[in-house]
Amino acid sequence: MRLPCPICGERDRREFYYAGHAVALERPGEGAGAKAWDDYVHNRENPCGETRDLWFHESGCGAWLVVTRDTASHAVLSAVLAEEAAR
Amino acid sequence: MRLDGDGLIDRSRPLAFTFDGRQHLGFEGDTLASALMGAGVKVVARSFKYHRPRGVFTAGSEEPNALVTLGHGAGQEPNARATMVELYEGLQAFGQNAWPSVEFDLMAVNDLGAPFLGAGFYYKTFMWPRAFWEKVYEPVIRRAAGLGTLSRKTGPERWERAFAHCDVLVIGAGPSGLMAAMTAAEAGADVILAEEDTRAGGRLNAEVEEVDGQAGHAWAEAMRVRLAAMGNVRVMTRTAVVGGYDQGTYAALERLATEADRALKGCFWRIVAKRSVLAAGAIERPVAFANNDRPGVMMAGALRAYVNRWRVCPGRRVAVFANSDAGHRTARDLKAAGVHVSALIDARADAVCDLDVPFYAGGQVCGTVGRKGVEAVRFRQGDRIEAVQADVLAMSGGWNPSVHLSCHMGGRPVWDEGLAAFLPREGAVPGMRYAGAAMGAFSTRGCLESGAAAGRAVVEDLGLQAVEAPVPGAEDGTYEITPFWHVPGKGRSWLDFQNDVTVKDVTLAAQENFTSVEHMKRYTTQGMAPDQGKNSNVAALAVLADATGRGIAETGTTTFRPPYVPVPIAAMGAGAKGKGFAPERFTTSHAASVARNAPMIEAGLWYRPSYFPKAGETQWRQSCDREVRMVRDHVGICDVSTLGKIDVQGPDAAAFLDFLYTGMMSTLKVGRVRYGLMLRVDGHVMDDGTCARLGDRHFLVSTTTAAAGQVMRHMEFAHQVLRPDLDVRFASVTEQWAQFAVAGPKSRTLLEEVVGQALGNEDWPFMACGDVRTGGIGARLFRISFSGELAYEIAVPSRYGAALFDLLVEKAEAREGGPYGMEALNVMRIEKGFITHAEIHGRTTAFDIGMQGMMSDRKDFIGKAMAARPGLMDEDRAQLVGLKPVGAVKELIAGAHLFAPGAEAVSETDEGYITSVAFSPMLGHVIGLGFLARGRARIGEHVRMVEHLKGSATLCEVVAPGGFDPEGGRMRG
Amino acid sequence: MGELTAQSPMDGMMPTRIGGVALREVDLGALTLVMPYRGADDALSGALEAGHGLRWPDAGRMTGTTERGVMWFGRTQALLIGVEPGEGLSVHAALVDQSDAWAAVEIEGDRAAEALARLTPVDLRTGVFGVGHTARTEVAHMAASLTRTGEATFLLMVFRAFSRTLVHELGTALEGVAVRAAR
Secondary structure (H helix, E strand, O other): OEEEEOOOEEEEHHHOEEEEEHHHHOOOOOOOOHHHHHHHHOOOOOOOOEEEEEEEOOOOOOOEEEEEEEOOOOOEEEEEEHHHHHO | OEOOOOOOOEEEEEEEEEEOOEEEEEEEOOEHHHHHHHOOOOOOEEOOOOOOEEOOOOOOOOOOOOEEEEOOHHHOEEEEEOOOOEOOOOEEEEEOOOOEOOOOEHHHHHHHOHHHOOOOHHHHHOOOOOOHHHHHHHHHHHHHOOOOOOOOOOOOOOEEEEEEEEEEEEEOOOHHHHHHHHHHHHOOOOEEEEOOOOOOOHHHHOOOOEEOOEEHHHHHHHHHHHHHHOOOEEEEOOEEEEEEEHHHEEEEEEEOOOHHHOOOOEEEEEEEEEEEEEOOOEEEOOOEOEOOOOOOEEEHHHHHHHHHOOOEOOOOEEEEEEOOOHHHHHHHHHHHOOOEEEEEEEOOOOOOOOOOOOEEEOEEEEEEEOOOOOOEEEEEEOOEEEEEEOOEEEEEOOEEEOOHHHHOOOOOOEEEOOOOEEEOOOOOOOOEEEOHHHHOOOOHHHHHHHHHHHHHHHHHHOOOOOOOOOOOOEOOOOOOOOOOOEOOOOOOEEEEOOOOEEHHHHHHHHHOOOOOHHHHHHHHOOOOOOOOOOOOHHHHHHHHHHHHOOOHHHHOOOOOOOOOOOOOHHHHOOOOOHHHOOOOEEOOOHHHHHHOOOOEEEEOOEEEEOOOOOOOOOOHHHHHHHHHHHHHHOOEEEEOOOOEEEEEEOOOHHHHHHHHEOOOOOOOOOOEEEEEEEEOOOOOEEEEEEEEEEEOOEEEEEEOOOOHHHHHHHHHHHHHHHOOOOOOEEEEOOOOEEEEEEEOOOHHHHHHHHHOOOOOOOOOOOOEEEEEEEOOEEEEEEOOOOOOOOEEEEEEEHHHHHHHHHHHHHHHHOOOOEEOOHHHHHHHHHHHOOOOOOOOOOOOOOOOOOOHHHOOOOOOOOOHHHHOOHHHOOOOOEEEEEEEEOOOOOOOOOOOEEEOOOOOOOHHHOOEEEEEEEEEOOOOEEEEEEEEEOHHHHOOOEEEEEEOOOOEEEEEEEEOOOOOOOOOHHHHO | OOOOOOOOOOOOOOOOEEOOEEEEEOOOOOEEEEEEOOOOHHHHHHHHHHHHOOOOOOOOEEEEOOOOEEEEEEOOEEEEEOOOOOOOHHHHEEEEEOOOOEEEEEEEOOOHHHHHOOOOOOOOOOOOOOOOEEEEEEEOOEEEEEEEEEOOEEEEEEEHHHHHHHHHHHHHHHHHHHHHHOO
């Protein structure tokens, strides 16, 4: 598997650390209720098809990425810096 | 026997080798199979289940029969396909799955039991008593049925792993692959051409054929030379592409097997290609008829390869049986080589023959006669059954394109009625094109054309311009075939030679309702083991289709999975033995510790000293107890460089740390250190450590050794994903600084000597930090303690680490002190009730470890909301406590569980568990830390520790964690 | 009290040549990780030019030389090599001394890339990874920095504590390449 790091270009999967669905970008506010936090921390879709997840280019440039890929075809559709996606 | 003529062997270079101890001669260019054939060896193996004698069946990597063991002793290699083993001087090969030898195998009695040994026999017969399966049946069956064996010793052979990158990977260097590679290379693409054979050419090496007016093999060799001379082409012979993976990653196995290369067995390649061309050719398929497995029966295309390329023939009189023009071509080549053709039997009723051989149109071979080899062939023509004398029967049931790699990403092949074969599905692998016989182009001209077309297509995909070049002239015959899978009749007809699966087994599977092809495969074992059904899959599913009344397309194929050919685990794990298993991370004091005979233990990738044995100490406990007393009475030195150190700077550094830690760091004064906890987002403790404020906008965070990487990743996440608004920068400085704990009542005077300044409580109070100088070098000093003693940690740039360690130890030894290791460090922290990852193991909260007070309510921090969930703050939760034995048994065991004294020790009554245990030389007894339900309210109560594995039980008193110097006066002293 | 003696990361462990490829431990002198603060990229770049005559590198590139240069070192950071950073820089960037954190080895020879292909997944073809290109990657499971400093010359850096493993892994890779070269 190869991922297109926006900074380093396409790199081997072994340089990356996988961290689950990109829902982790949307941290609830301090006062959000238990359900919002449950959804944020625990509840995940398991889509057949397009999904967005977080990868850390740990052995590369150190950027957190939001990768859009297809769980059925394994196609990697895009990768953007999480820093920019989070803004 | 060896025929006259040139072939592609070098008769001036004879090579001596042995098979089952008997010496033979072959030639440079031979495979083991061709050399054995040349030497007249017919029986080379015994079959998997029935121990039937077997001969060489093919000339390629699909070989189901001729599996041999190479070499002996530690490095012996089982299940080598003789057809793929390059002959070299001194090669030693052995038959396998036979006793005493493949010529005379006592286990052949299995064959007499054949009527009972059909599909599912083991499952049906060895069902009960159940306990017999593991102890009796399986060992016996395993011994009688099987392949070669491993030596069970560490192999001395060396393999490599490597990466390669290219624009275009061409898989197979037959006529199609060569054309594709040349077309892509001339357009300027970086090309890797991978070929599993020792030479390029594919079928051109096996056939008598011309390309571009010269012998096919000569044209192929000229193409290879031209390609290899181009700067942008890498020709990799002896390299089988074995798997296709996501985003154009391919795995390939390269075998270096000639005499000179034996120091290195080969290389497992990971090839990354933007585009690929599958030009893997096709595999000829056998026909099932009674006793079609006798030595002497072989594939017609393979026989042509042996005759034309290696100038050998396994017999003197050959009968040929085919359902296409392959039969005529075979008979022609045999006659040209001076071999007698006793019959040409063509299953097509309308076939004609212009060769001077006995010809039988519309004939079907219905059996062979013989003992350890074919002696005669029986065939039916109309109503008549005839027999001809022959010691070789060459057969062809048509060709199956090698679609395997097109299916590795889930694509299924497509059935083509006209070719009676499966073809690769368009677009099954992103970026992959197909060429030649692999896509059903069976004439040489067709291969050359489709290779060139595939080459053009991939370079155009890459935005390059293909150079127009004429396709060389070559044979351009048509491929007309009557699908033909098996000849009905009495006697066993083999489909899968490697697994001893017959037509009857497959029909039996269908009768017993294993009608899905996947179920049939698992019930009969057809298509398993090294060859993965390369010869047998299509015929087997044709028989299954027949038995179930469905078409072949509807029946479908089993799933093609990597690897295409067997890959030794040793190749995939190349280099990962001994020192290569994992990187080793050494502190600057490593050599000094080893010189003092300290046993080194792993902490992640780091190595740290366990203890420093002194003369007369025979057990680790003696050294450990001494080191604890040494620190508590005098002074000890410990390398703590392995702890993570992260330098944090910027205008928002303090705000960022407030967000990371449960406690406030923004209120920390410059020159002070504070203990901190970091939580995971789910509210559980992730790590603990210290945070030192070096300047207004400058902090130094420490992590545990174990969690250093995790904390760094977490901080990057917190910054890039959660708080990109904060202007803060940080970097690991773990490797920059060598850091040593100097602990014990004499640590102050020792360090005052080292840094040349006063370190009393007025200048360096508990939890102070700052810059100092030692030996002319800038250093950092922290007054922190993990031992509970008056203690400091001093850090210098790593290049001075070794020198500083030596200096500190020397000065400690002058004060009755010395170095101490992980064991003493652990005892002292348990004596103090300090936690490590034994306690913050991922399922405990700040509340559980008694640090709920460190969770600030004046700010948000990671994990705050989730840590506040009622279930995580429940008084019934297991809470950190200390434990000491109070009964006759004095043993505490980490991992043991805790129960009320009278309760039965079962999971329902479980009240907690022990995490850390040590013998405390200061308290004089064993102490433990653990988690106990409502533990903080139960100080003074008794609980029973039970460890079921060892059968131990100990009555304990619940005490506060950290029984030694509970007020902490020593540490602040 | 006397001076403390400095020890280089490899401390003589690295052989000088294996099968036609030359190896040399390199003392890069002062190494400073430079991490510009938010919005300070241009100001930092200017200060670097004015103070040291060095250009801030693009991602994956190195400016200057290994004696005196700036090596891209990851997201929002670069390594200042061989130069003590001037006061002006710290206004615009966090500066972190890394002079002792890395072991550096220069690998030179026609088969250097072939040996490195046994250790790293990075594409080292000259058309892709030319002179002056640099990558943060993994070398034999170790976090590493790899730079092509010449047609057949690479600078490879790993954490100081991994020095001994790097010697082992490079040795193994180079011996394999040497066996093939001898064929």
